Structures are given as C-alpha cells and as structure tokens.
Amino acid sequence: MSVLTFRGGVHPKEGKELSKSAPIRKVLPGKEVVLALGQHIGAPASPTVAVGDYVLVNGKVGAAQGAVSANIYSPVSGVVKAVEPRMMANGLKVNCVIIENDDKYEKAKDPFKCDGSKNSILNAIKEAGIVGMGGAGFPTHVKLSPKHPKDIEYIVVNGAECEPYLTSDYRRMIESPEVIVEGLNIILSLFENAKGIIAIEDNKMDAIIKMRGYIKNYDRISIKTVYTKYPQGGERTLIKAVTDREINSKMLPADVGCIVNNIDTVCAIYQAVKNNQPLISRIVTVSGDAIKNPCNLEVCVGTSIADIIEEAGGFKGQPEKIISGGPMMGTAIFDINTPVTKGTSAILCFSKDEVAKHEASNCINCGRCVDVCPAHVLPARLALHAEHGNVDEFVKMKGLECCECGCCSYICPAKRNLTQSIKTMRKSVLASKKK
Amino acid sequence: MEDNKMLKVSSNPHVRDCESTTTIMMDVLIALIPTTLFGVYNSGDYRMYSALLIFITVTTCVLSELLFQKLLNKKTTINDLSAVVTGLLLALNLPCNFPLWMAVIGALFAIVVVKQIFGGIGQNIMNPALAARCFLFLSFTSHMTNFVIDGVTKPTPLAELKNGDVTTPLRNMFMGNVGGTLGETSTIAILIGAAYLLIRRIIDYRIPFAYIASFSVFILIFGDNRFDLEYLAMHLCGGGLMLGAFFMATDYVTAPITPMGKVIYGIILGVLTGLFRIFGPNAEGVSFAIIFGNILVPLIEKVTMPTVFGYGKKKKGGKKA
Ligand code: SF4
Numbered sequence: 001m002s003v004l005t006f007r008g009g010v011h012p013k014e015g016k017e018l019s020k021s022a023p024i025r026k027v028l029p030g031k032e033v034v035l036a037l038g039q040h041i042g043a044p045a046s047p048t049v050a051v052g053d054y055v056l057v058n059g060k061v062g063a064a065q066g067a068v069s070a071n072i073y074s075p076v077s078g079v080v081k082a083v084e085p086r087m088m089a090n091g092l093k094v095n096c097v098i099i100e101n102d103d104k105y106e107k108a109k110d111p112f113k114c115d116g117s118k119n120s121i122l123n124a125i126k127e128a129g130i131v132g133m134g135g136a137g138f139p140t141h142v143k144l145s146p147k148h149p150k151d152i153e154y155i156v157v158n159g160a161e162c163e164p165y166l167t168s169d170y171r172r173m174i175e176s177p178e179v180i181v182e183g184l185n186i187i188l189s190l191f192e193n194a195k196g197i198i199a200i201e202d203n204k205m206d207a208i209i210k211m212r213g214y215i216k217n218y219d220r221i222s223i224k225t226v227y228t229k230y231p232q233g234g235e236r237t238l239i240k241a242v243t244d245r246e247i248n249s250k251m252l253p254a255d256v257g258c259i260v261n262n263i264d265t266v267c268a269i270y271q272a273v274k275n276n277q278p279l280i281s282r283i284v285t286v287s288g289d290a291i292k293n294p295c296n297l298e299v300c301v302g303t304s305i306a307d308i309i310e311e312a313g314g315f316k317g318q319p320e321k322i323i324s325g326g327p328m329m330g331t332a333i334f335d336i337n338t339p340v341t342k343g344t345s346a347i348l349c350f351s352k353d354e355v356a357k358h359e360a361s362n363c364i365n366c367g368r369c370v371d372v373c374p375a376h377v378l379p380a381r382l383a384l385h386a387e388h389g390n391v392d393e394f395v396k397m398k399g400l401e402c403c404e405c406g407c408c409s410y411i412c413p414a415k416r417n418l419t420q421s422i423k424t425m426r427k428s429v430l431a432s433k434k435k
Numbered sequence: 436m437e438d439n440k441m442l443k444v445s446s447n448p449h450v451r452d453c454e455s456t457t458t459i460m461m462d463v464l465i466a467l468i469p470t471t472l473f474g475v476y477n478s479g480d481y482r483m484y485s486a487l488l489i490f491i492t493v494t495t496c497v498l499s500e501l502l503f504q505k506l507l508n509k510k511t512t513i514n515d516l517s518a519v520v521t522g523l524l525l526a527l528n529l530p531c532n533f534p535l536w537m538a539v540i541g542a543l544f545a546i547v548v549v550k551q552i553f554g555g556i557g558q559n560i561m562n563p564a565l566a567a568r569c570f571l572f573l574s575f576t577s578h579m580t581n582f583v584i585d586g587v588t589k590p591t592p593l594a595e596l597k598n599g600d601v602t603t604p605l606r607n608m609f610m611g612n613v614g615g616t617l618g619e620t621s622t623i624a625i626l627i628g629a630a631y632l633l634i635r636r637i638i639d640y641r642i643p644f645a646y647i648a649s650f651s652v653f654i655l656i657f658g659d660n661r662f663d664l665e666y667l668a669m670h671l672c673g674g675g676l677m678l679g680a681f682f683m684a685t686d687y688v689t690a691p692i693t694p695m696g697k698v699i700y701g702i703i704l705g706v707l708t709g710l711f712r713i714f715g716p717n718a719e720g721v722s723f724a725i726i727f728g729n730i731l732v733p734l735i736e737k738v739t740m741p742t743v744f745g746y747g748k749k750k751k752g753g754k755k756a
Pocket residue numbers: 372373374375376377378379401402403404405406407408409418419422
C-alpha cells in the first residue's frame with residue numbers, strides 16, 4: 001500500500017486520543033438559537049423572517065443573495081425574538097436571526113425536493129444551504145458547478161483530518177461510512193468522467209479498513225492512504241498527494257480537474273439529496289485538556305458554544321485559551337457566548353496557552369520554516385518584508401501563495417509569529433487588489 | 436462571562452514545537468563534548484591550561500555579550516546559549532597553548548565586533564568564532580601556528596602534506612593525536628558529534644556533504660598527488676576540514692536559508708578550501724574559505740529561490756485543449 005504525501009509540513013502532538021473513542025452524540029440547542037446570516041464566503045443571506053414570526057424546524061430564515069451565498073435554516077421551532085447584529089466567535093459582529101426555542105421541534109414540510117436529475121441534485125445542494133464545512137465555508141453548489149464539468153477527473157473527499165485534536169471526521173467514517181460513500185456517489189453522478197477518491201491519513205487505519213469494506217460495490221470510488229502530517233488535508237496539499245497535481249493560489253482545483261470536499265459536507269449533501277434535509281447541524285469535536293469529558297457532538301447551528309462546553313462536562317480547571325477549529329488554523333475565541341456556525345469543526349479548551357508562554361526572539365536563520373512550508377516560499381523573509389511593510393518585495397517573493405497553514409510559526413525555534421505577519425500582509429495586499 | 440476575561444487570544448497557530456533557540460544551542464554544545472574532551476586530553480602537558488583556555492573564551496563571550504546588552508539597554512540574550520557556543524568554538528579553533536590574553540581579545544572580537552555590532556544573534560554576516568580565528572591568525576600568526584604535541588612543537592599533518600614529507604600516520608590523523616587546534620584534530624570525535632546533530636536534525640546534511648564532496652573532487656584533480664585516495668584522506672582528516680564542515684559551515688546565521696543554496700554554498704566552500712590549501716601560502720584554508728563563503732551568502736540566496744508550490748512543472752490534466 002503506497003502512502004501519499006507532499007513536501008513540507010509538521011507533526012504537532014495529535015491529541016486525538018482524548019475524543020477518538022467517543023461516539024457522536026446528538027445534543028439539542030438551548031433556549032436561544034442565534035443564526036448568523038453571514039457564516040459562509042460570499043454575500044450574507046438576507047433575513048426572510050421578522051420579529052414575532054413563528055418558525056419551524058427546517059424553516060428558512062435567511063435567503064441566499066446572489067450566486068455566491070447560502071440559505072440559512074432554523075434547527076428549532078419557536079418565535080423570532082430579534083434580527084440584529086451579534087458577536088461571533090471571532091469577535092466580529094454579524095447580522096443574526098435569533099429564535100426563542102419552544103422545545104417542540106415541530107417540523108416544516110420539506111423545503112425542497114430532489115428527483116435525482118443533475119439539475120435537481122445541484123438545486124437541492126444549493127437550497128439546503130450547504131457550504132464547505134472544514135472551516136472555509138465556500139458555498140458547495142458553486143464548487144460543484146465548474147465551467148467544464150466534463151473535465152473534472154477526481155472528486156476527492158478529504159478524510160485526512162490533519163488538524164490535531166479533531167476527531168469528528170474520524171467518527172463519521174467509523175459510524176456512518178455508508179453515508180459518506182453514498183454522498184460521494186451522488187457527487188460523482190454530476191461528473192461522468194470523474195473518479196471518487198476518499199483520502200485518509202494513515203493514523204486512522206481502522207477508518208481506512210472500514211471504508212474499504214463499503215466501497216466494494218462502487219467501482220468509481222477508491223480509498224487512498226495519505227501520510228499523517230499537517231497540513232495533509234489542505235486543499236492544495238491533498239490534491240498534490242493524491243493526484244500529483246499542483247495548483248497555486250490563483251487557480252481553482254477544477255483547473256487541474258479536481259474538486260475537494262470535506263467529510264461533513266459530503267454527509268450534508270447526502271442528507272439534502274436523499275432526505276430533503278437542509279443543513280441545520282454539524283459534528284463538533286469538543287476537546288482539550290481543560291474539558292472534562294472530551295467528545296464528538298452533533299450540534300445544531302446556532303447553539304451557544306457555552307452550551308456545548310456544558311454538554312462536554314464543562315471545564316476542568318480554568319481555561320486560558322479556547323479555539324474554534326483546530327489548533328493550527330483555528331481562531332481563538334473572545335467569548336463563549338457565541339453561536340456554532342456551519343464551519344465550527346471543533347471547540348478546543350486549553351488550560352495553558354502555548355503561544356503566550358514564549359517570547360519571540362531574533363530569527364537565527366535556521367531554515368526550519370523553509371523546510372516545513374507547504375507553499376515552498378521563504379517564511380522568514382516574507383515575515384520580515386511584511387513587518388517592514390515592503391509590499392513589492394512581499395509580492396515578488398510570492399507571499400500571496402501562503403495558505404496560512406501555520407507550520408512556519410509552529411516550527412520556528414525563535415518563536416516568531418511568522419504566520420501572523422504574513423497573513424496580515426496578505427490580507428491587506430488582497431484587499432487593496434480588489435479596489 | 437467571568438471566565439471569558441481570562442481568555443487569551445492570538446493568531447493561529449496555537450501550538451508550538453518544543454525546540455527553541457536555546458535547545459538547539461544546547462544540542463550543539465552536547466555534540467561538541469567528544470571533540471572538546473579529546474582536545475583537552477590531547478594537550479598533554481597543557482591539559483589544565485587548555486581547559487582554562489576554554490573556560491576563559493566561553494566566559495569572555497558570555498560576559499561581553501551581557502555587558503554590551505546591559506550598556507545599550509537591550510534585552511539580554513545570554514540565556515539562548517549562543518555566546519557559549521561561540522566561546523567554545525573559538526577555543527576549539529586555538530592551539531592548546533595559546534596565550535590567554537590573546538584569547539580574550541579574540542572572544543571580545545567575536546562577540547562585540549562580529550556579532551553584537553551587527554545587531555546580535557541572527558544578524559551577523561560572518562561566523563563570530565571563525566572571524567575571530569582569522570583575526571587572531573592575522574594578528575598573532577606565530578602563536579596561532581605553534582602546535583605542541585607530546586611536549587614538542589610539531590607541524591600539523593597538513594603542513595607536512597604541503598611540504599611533501601608526511602611522517603604522521605593516517606590512523607593518527609583520524610584518531611586525533613596529531614598537531615592542530617584544540618578541536619580539529621580528532622576526526623572520529625568530530626564525526627560522533629556530527630552524527631548526533633544530523634540524527635537530531637539540528638544541522639542540514641546538504642552543507643557538510645556538498646562541502647566534503649566538492650573538496651574531495653578538487654583535491655583529487657588539483658592536489659599534488661592526483662587521484663591518490665590516501666593523499667585525499669590526509670587532507671580530509673589532517674586539518675580543520677571536518678570541524679569546519681560540520682560545526683562552522685553549518686552555522687545557521689551565516690549560511691543560506693534556501694535548500695538549493697545550501698548545496699551551492701557547500702560546493703563553493705569545498706572549492707575555496709581546496710584553492711587556499713593547494714595554491715595559497717598557508718597549509719590551512721578552511722576558516723578563510725568559510726568567511727569568504729559567508730560574504731557570498733546573500734548572492735547565493737538570490738539565485739537559489741525555491742520554486743513556489745504550483746509554479747513548477749507543467750500541470751497535467753484539467754482543461755484540455
Ligand atoms: S508561509 Fe504560509 S504556507 Fe508557508 S508555512 Fe507559513 S503559514 Fe504555511
């Protein structure tokens with residue numbers, strides 16, 4: 001069995017053993033559900049309900065605006081309490097629909113139907129409000145509508161789950177492999193020339209074996225074992241590993257005949273197409289050394305993060321840092337009284353902040369950041385240009401190719417915040433380009 | 436809500452590797468233990484003296500760094516152990532009977548002139564220990580080339596090689612009981628330390644391997660005894676090449692950061708060392724080759740920028756014409 005990979009990357013402490021063996025448990029939201037209208041890449045949805053309206057489970061509360069946007073549905077029944085800006089986990093204020101949960105969970109009638117034709121599958125995915133659930137939140141129907149569908153050769157399902165601590169994809173693969181395989185099969189029905197690949201890191205051999213058992217009857221689908229290394233599950237590094245094709249930041253995976261989807265996204269596609277179920281919940285790993293009972297929860301979008309921490313037994317000691325997402329690319333949380341979104345893959349609570357422990361010192365030019373950078377740029381130099389505001393040099397040295405994976409900061413013995421500097425500069429360059 | 440006041444926020448990533456500048460310097464020091472112990476042992480009557488010499492250079496380096504930073508109101512960095520490494524490397528580049536006051540001057544030169552004036556760790560252009568060695572060599576040539584072994588002054592194997600009458604057996608050169616600076620004589624001791632650094636991935640194999648390979652090719656072609664492997668082995672083991680290749684050329688700060696640059700840097704060092712040894716006035720050439728190579732590093736980096744991911748080979752698949 002060949003194990004595939006890319007050049008660069010790091011091996012942070014996995015921490016997956018904490019929550020690995022905890023089966024996915026469904027939890028119900030609390031009294032108040034906060035549904036952000038902008039929780040995807042693209043235009044925020046516009047509210048379709050007003051204060052005082054009564055909404056049902058699967059009832060639409062936000063309608064997609066324009067081509068790149070996504071619908072928002074309610075996971076509960078109850079009265080709309082407010083439509084107002086609320087703080088998100090990342091500290092930004094976003095317009096939200098707030099629903100008072102009446103705990104009756106009365107269901108609306110199916111918001112859309114799917115008859116199995118290509119168009120109706122794409123429509124179901126669009127209507128269901130499905131976005132990339134690995135964290136980026138790019139609307140999936142846009143991803144699945146490339147200019148030349150016939151040129152798509154590979155549909156890659158990202159089961160690498162390379163971020164430390166995260167185990168939700170792993171649990172999905174162990175618990176419902178048939179949903180993943182069927183979901184992938186649905187996507188394959190849109191692309192007649194494509195093969196399906198499920199890529200799984202070799203630290204999850206049991207998942208690999210399990211999934212192998214389920215693909216027997218699907219001759220277009222294969223399982224590929226990828227080497228356990230962060231960021232193996234990055235879009236560009238994963239494509240490189242399984243197809244040996246490379247894309248840069250200006251290209252789309254479709255330019256090299258690939259489309260990559262996250263495990264949770266594929267499951268959501270299955271639910272939309274087979275059960276006419278819009279996206280209202282996702283799997284969240286709640287873990288870290290400051291969590292009493294690390295676990296994997298099926299959580300409704302809009303549930304308060306504080307509530308799901310409670311579901312995991314609450315804190316063990318005083319947490320110093322809480323992260324939404326993985327420790328390498330996730331966002332540190334300001335306030336736990338903020339809602340789960342479609343992109344919340346994990347809530348990690350740590351009793352010690354590893355970053356605050358260290359103080360940055362001079363770069364010793366050791367080259368470790370260069371060795372680990374999956375984009376093959378020179379992080380040490382880029383960070384310097386970024387800190388000195390040398391935009392031209394930064395762009396010339398391909399600073400925009402950085403995928404913000406965090407490997408350089410992770411490895412730097414001088415504890416320099418390279419990723420942060422590069423990321424900040426990238427954002428400002430990209431923003432000024434748009435103007 | 437009370438808890439939240441305590442939460443720390445910062446940009447990703449939120450975890451860090453356990454290696455730090457200090458642990459790396461510690462590893463270098465560990466790797467230098469065999470060489471240092473052997474150097475002291477090999478000093479014969481000067482054993483106590485050479486131990487004192489090492490102590491003096493290390494202390495001078497650390498104290499001068501501390502003082503310099505205190506006087507200029509800078510953050511002190513002596514805890515990163517880099518000054519200790521510089522001090523030790525400097526001592527290993529001196530003859531065992533080298534006058535202490537000159538060693539102090541060398542150490543001050545290394546830390547103050549070569550390292551701190553340029554901005555401290557990471558900012559220096561030349562390897563401090565080596566620059567100090569070259570400085571001492573030019574200032575006190577006779578003291579720097581006076582090697583005592585077993586109580587008598589003897590030329591180094593390299594000098595014998597240069598003069599064409601080698602009396603030292605190759606075996607001795609490998610083991611190290613020959614004339615030379617404190618740390619350069621024992622090839623085996625250096626290789627043990629080098630293996631440690633390579634296994635712990637503290638140093639990149641590219642520089643020393645490219646260095647030794649290109650030097651070997653150069654010697655085989657241009658050396659006095661062409662294509663003579665024994666002659667080559669003497670060149671490899673009889674002077675400062677091993678110490679230079681594994682412990683000096685690999686100094687992060689003064690080597691290129693690009694992978695390809697490291698190979699080219701190694702090759703340049705090999706050729707320069709060969710040139711200096713064969714065609715230069717002195718028997719040895721490692722220090723000057725590396726110092727010269729240090730100066731070329733910005734240029735080497737410029738021409739060896741790596742191919743950025745996604746800009747390399749022609750892409751397969753996708754939109755076919
Ligand atoms: S420069 Fe960007 S892509 Fe490269 S390691 Fe750092 S964060 Fe990752």
